[in-house]
Amino acid sequence: MKKKRISITDIAQALQVTPSTVSRALNGGGKVSEKKRQEIISLAKKLGYRPNPIAKSLLENRTNTIGLILPEFTHHFYSRVLAGIESVTSQAGYQLLICTSNENQNQEIKSTLTLLDARVDGILATISKMNDKFEHIQEVMDSGTPLVLVDRFSEEIETPYVISDDFKGAFSAVDYLCQIGCKNILHIKGPDNLSTTFNRFMGYKEALRKHEIEVKEELVLESSDPKLVEKIRFCLGDLHADGAFTYSDYLAFEIYKLAAELKITIPEELSVIGYADEPISTYINPTLSTVNQQPFEMGAMSANYLLNKINDSASPLEASRVDTKLILRESCRKMDG
Amino acid sequence: MKKKRISITDIAQALQVTPSTVSRALNGGGKVSEKKRQEIISLAKKLGYRPNPIAKSLLENRTNTIGLILPEFTHHFYSRVLAGIESVTSQAGYQLLICTSNENQNQEIKSTLTLLDARVDGILATISKMNDKFEHIQEVMDSGTPLVLVDRFSEEIETPYVISDDFKGAFSAVDYLCQIGCKNILHIKGPDNLSTTFNRFMGYKEALRKHEIEVKEELVLESSDPKLVEKIRFCLGDLHADGAFTYSDYLAFEIYKLAAELKITIPEELSVIGYADEPISTYINPTLSTVNQQPFEMGAMSANYLLNKINDSASPLEASRVDTKLILRESCRKMDG
DNA sequence: CTGTTAGCGCCTTCAA
């Protein structure tokens, strides 16, 4: 049984004043005689009075709450994004209401409505992968609720977003591989239709172009390819790939396995760079070089954008790409090697 | 600028009736002429009316919101707990308000107050590791807000909890090692003062006892020991350990490294079992056997307890230990080996 | 069947 919390009127009655007076005394706003103010404040403290934010919300039409929609929390990446967001919002005194979309558009739509119904002051969202409908997003914008997209965006949505700079991330990785002398660099692409897949592939190509290395089709594989394993084997063995850049760290592990099978040593004969800096990367042998996307910073930055937009609705439409960091570990030869 | 949402009174005015009538029509409760009901419903739909839950909260003194306090989200374990909780609460139509304690008691206290202020209908919490003060927890209970502890509990707190059965988990692992014929089983303990460390150690000892194997002090190490690496080397080399059970998967990886260094083959000469079933376990070579704690189920179960308690304040004080699952992978010899 | 009244807890005029 939930106990009744003590309210402003309880204090007022006890002190034979009106609720208005108590309110003024507690909020410092109006003028209250110093004596009464002290009386009220001390009684409030004694009784453990805590204002009811719900009543205030009703009045002020704001909830001090931010809604968050993420596809899932299980991947390290999103849990770091969440941590970054949480650190900023809690610092700013906002609550965080979370929803999961499970990469399912219907759930995303449902979550959006839930958050809108809850009258959150703003929404942070990672739209699900296969997003073809945007009415729910439009609805958010129509409602005047500030919205910031995280990690993924769509050109059809005119709202601030914070994404990772996949192009640069991929470029920096492949550029490094070229610099240490790799000539035959394998790339395993990610899932189709994802802008990240596309951008990382672009970064790969651009780095090769910079170093005047031709892009060989046989060295570019698709992670969804049922014959992926055989093809990797072919690239490592017959094509003598001396470098590999993969869409994810997990794909890099596949390369590890096949390299071991083919007795190809990493990094002496093959330098490998993955993507995402999964915690695993430091635990496998040799430790994996990878591209860190700074997900915590991404979350924090998007939360800051949102808070700005909430507090100043005229704030400019910001959009940014968070820089990636190339993390070099044992899986790559050294620059001077 | 947040747009004014359309309210029950807007509809009432447009239709020349009173808000009460609209309320009744929409909630099906009282009697309203079928004609008016249809009019009202259709206008509400047309205008995109959605009830304001804040107003309802104020009235009903419930928010349909559950508060969650976790130490952090970054570890796979907690992100799975969170996922489990989320799946249950969202299914039940509750919102989830989340706070982080960062294993810091002051932050935990602050979060607790925040949630209490927010008038959540119930709280799920993993109390921080070093917990010596329980006033804030007591305050939650005094307030009548249902509380369920997750993953960790204290005997000083009389409230339902859901924790993992560390004893059984450890027992099952070491029992298996004994069954496949290991005689010298190394154990690396977790951080001091943690009940999980203690319970897993107990499980280890009990399994040895069952198989009439003596517990050798030299084979029990502490993860915090600065000389841990040397000691492991001594156990594997000089003491010819043929089995290892570690407090965490990460500690198991340390064993992997040293076994490789000492040219000890896993699983032929040494069988290893970790704890937690980190995603990494399936990516290292050989894949790691481990104890899965079913964190998702743990989260789901605790959320269910909480919902029960919310809906029936007289519900019995439930407490349970979630069963663990021994996951056998390549790092252990087979039973018939 | 429908309107009136009152109130959830708080704050903000407006009067006194």
Added chain:
DNA sequence: TTGAAGGCGCTAACAG
């Protein structure tokens, strides 16, 4: 300096 009144959006009790 303080009190009274009104209202945020909604519902419930009571009239009519």
